[in-house]
Amino acid sequence: xxxxxxxxxKKTTPMTDLPPSPVAKRDSNVKPDHESTYSxxxxxxxxxxxxxxxxxxxxxxxLSGGEHGPWRHTPPSSAIEYGVQQP
Amino acid sequence: MILSPRLxxxxxxxxxxxxxxxxxxxxxxxxxxxxxxxxQDAQTVRAAWTAMALIGWFALVPLALAALLTxxxxxxGTKWGLFRHYWTLISFVLTVLAVVIxxxxxxxxxxxxxxxxxxxxxxxxxxxxDLVHPGLGLVVLLVIQVxxxxxxxxxxxxxxxxxxxxxxxxxx
Numbered sequence: 001x002x003x004x005x006x007x008x009x010k011k012t013t014p015m016t017d018l019p020p021s022p023v024a025k026r027d028s029n030v031k032p033d034h035e036s037t038y039s040x041x042x043x044x045x046x047x048x049x050x051x052x053x054x055x056x057x058x059x060x061x062x063l064s065g066g067e068h069g070p071w072r073h074t075p076p077s078s079a080i081e082y083g084v085q086q087p
Numbered sequence: 088m089i090l091s092p093r094l095x096x097x098x099x100x101x102x103x104x105x106x107x108x109x110x111x112x113x114x115x116x117x118x119x120x121x122x123x124x125x126x127q128d129a130q131t132v133r134a135a136w137t138a139m140a141l142i143g144w145f146a147l148v149p150l151a152l153a154a155l156l157t158x159x160x161x162x163x164g165t166k167w168g169l170f171r172h173y174w175t176l177i178s179f180v181l182t183v184l185a186v187v188i189x190x191x192x193x194x195x196x197x198x199x200x201x202x203x204x205x206x207x208x209x210x211x212x213x214x215x216x217d218l219v220h221p222g223l224g225l226v227v228l229l230v231i232q233v234x235x236x237x238x239x240x241x242x243x244x245x246x247x248x249x250x251x252x253x254x255x256x257x258x259x
Contacts (some may be wrong), residue, residue, distance in 0.1 A: 004121075041173060
């Protein structure tokens with residue numbers, strides 16, 4: 001049944017920019033008059049958890065390494081440390 | 088404003104070209120980054136850094152900005168909207184994040200390329216490489232691509248509200 005529904009959705013939404021009618025219908029079948037009752041889809045929650053873990057890992061890596069971060073996205077003012085050849 | 092079918096196809100073609108081109112550019116950049124890290128030859132390291140700066144400024148940055156712009160046009164010009172569905176919202180946030188990090192990172196790449204040109208052969212190894220940024224960037228771009236192809240269902244609270252408003256307006 002689910003496969004049938006998915007096949008139908010795929011058949012009617014072959015392009016990236018078509019109106020969201022099948023998806024919207026699926027979403028709106030819940031309780032259209034009470035927006036507060038709409039729950040966040042499971043894939044969004046999983047995605048959010050993974051994103052949070054990745055961000056935390058990056059923060060930990062930056063703090064432990066101490067050599068990287070947004071503050072380092074500007075070129076150093078001096079090139080002496082790289083052993084630049086003097087003219 | 089909803090685009091006409093002809094304009095929609097034109098915008099979609101432009102968006103796909105820019106987005107896929109951006110991914111290809113990052114793969115090329117990553118390849119050069121690996122060469123800069125692993126090569127023992129000073130000329131190869133210098134050439135790799137020079138090419139990375141060129142690819143960054145003249146391929147990645149324009150393609151990234153164009154992909155962001157055409158993506159916004161595509162979402163606002165169709166019924167998908169920019170904030171109505173989770174997949175469009177997440178794609179937008181990730182694209183903006185990738186563009187901002189790219190723009191912040193490129194001056195460092197230019198600096199490294201300049202240093203590679205003038206540095207002594209022995210100190211070139213100290214330059215290191217640039218694998219983390221393009222690596223993570225590639226993952227982010229692939230996630231965006233998967234979201235855009237699969238379009239997982241799910242409307243945001245804003246999307247539900249807009250849909251409800253439209254239904255209310257449509258009622259006689």
